Amino acid sequence: MVVHEFFHIWEQKNFNVPSWVPFEPIVSLLGVEFGVPQDYKDLVGYGYDGIDLNLNLMKALPDESKVLQYVRFTYTLPPVTGYTDFGPEHTPISEDFADSAAWYVARPCELLQKSPERYTYFRDTIFVGREYIPPQGCGIQ
Numbered sequence: 001m002v003v004h005e006f007f008h009i010w011e012q013k014n015f016n017v018p019s020w021v022p023f024e025p026i027v028s029l030l031g032v033e034f035g036v037p038q039d040y041k042d043l044v045g046y047g048y049d050g051i052d053l054n055l056n057l058m059k060a061l062p063d064e065s066k067v068l069q070y071v072r073f074t075y076t077l078p079p080v081t082g083y084t085d086f087g088p089e090h091t092p093i094s095e096d097f098a099d100s101a102a103w104y105v106a107r108p109c110e111l112l113q114k115s116p117e118r119y120t121y122f123r124d125t126i127f128v129g130r131e132y133i134p135p136q137g138c139g140i141q
Helices: 002-013 025-030 038-044 093-106 108-114 116-126
Strands: 047-051 071-074
Touching: 002 093, 038 093, 038 116, 093 108, 093 116, 108 116
Parallel strands: none
Antiparallel strands: 047 071
């Protein structure tokens, strides 16, 4: 959990709201994430697929987690960590990134098994070669 939250802070350090966004809260509401590295977005094939405006969003807004069931994203490599109960198509890229980073440290064998592409990205790009594989290895052939 600490690693997950650390990577949200890391994202915020790299966060720049484009001038065309009228105010910062719309960034979260629309699921547009600017702090996640573009090469990671490209790796997982991230895209924003829209919001279901036929639903009454105001009922969902008091509980921020409920908003995710209305916002849709696309991935060519769907998130593997099970961040939301609503499925991978409702997982914002910032949560996929932070959760994958946390799994890289705390559950490296699971990440390596479920998404070797993410594992390799975090090993080579973010952690610059540092690995957290247990001494007995992962048992993955």
